Amino acid sequence: MVQRQVPRPAELLEHVRLKKPTLDGRKRRLQAALTIEDLRTIAKRRTPKAAFDYTDGSAEAEISITRARQAFHDVEFHPRVLRDVAHVDTTCTVLGGPSAMPFGIAPTGFTRLMQTEGETAGASAAAAAGIPFTLSTLGTTSIEDVKTANPTGRNWFQ
Known part of the structure; x- marks a missing residue:
């Protein structure tokens, strides 16, 4: 029969990376935002409705903003690795x-x-x-x- 081994805390420390808690609510929210949509969601929750709607909206049927968002989603990155970028x-x-x-x-x-x-x-x-x-x-x-x-x-x- 195999005997179960429990690791010692000292053995686990090298694998555990604890982050210091961020007490600043603004920093915590912004650090958690990974996309533009995440930032938009934060803004919608925190901004008065009239100001948010003015900033977030667009003209008439909002065709231009729909096209712009689609164009942004259509962008596909093709990373090139091992390229000299010392002088961009x-x-x-x-x-x-x-x-x-x-x-x-x-x-x-x-x-x-x-x-x-x-x-x-x-x-x-x-x-x-x-x-x-x-x-x-x-x-x-x-x-x-x-x-x-x-x-x-x-x-x-x-």
């Missing part, structure tokens, strides 16, 4: 000017409904990333304040 250059020209990456921050009206810093935060993020920022005609921040937040960046107005 994402700089490009966007509408005749330099950009650190091939995109910019699009205009979003009433940004302060979602975040108290509004367009100032977006303009600062664009400056840090080296990408263009676009102020919406329905923006909640003045053109001058956007320029102050992103003094050397490419600031556009919708």
Whole structure:
């Protein structure tokens, strides 16, 4: 007959990786979010209905957003391993000017409904990333304040 052996705790420690508990609720929620849909679910629970619906919705029959979401789902990554990525250059020209990456921050009206810093935060993020920022005609921040937040960046107005 085989005698059962119970492992000693010291033998198990190398296989157990305990995480420190995160007391900050926001960090805990965001760390648990694995997809954009997870982030959307968190936002829907935590944002007032009017602000969430304004941000999450789109125009009329929502055909464009349906197509955009489908296009996002249709993207399939084909990873290439063992490639030299020591010198990746994402700089490009966007509408005749330099950009650190091939995109910019699009205009979003009433940004302060979602975040108290509004367009100032977006303009600062664009400056840090080296990408263009676009102020919406329905923006909640003045053109001058956007320029102050992103003094050397490419600031556009919708």
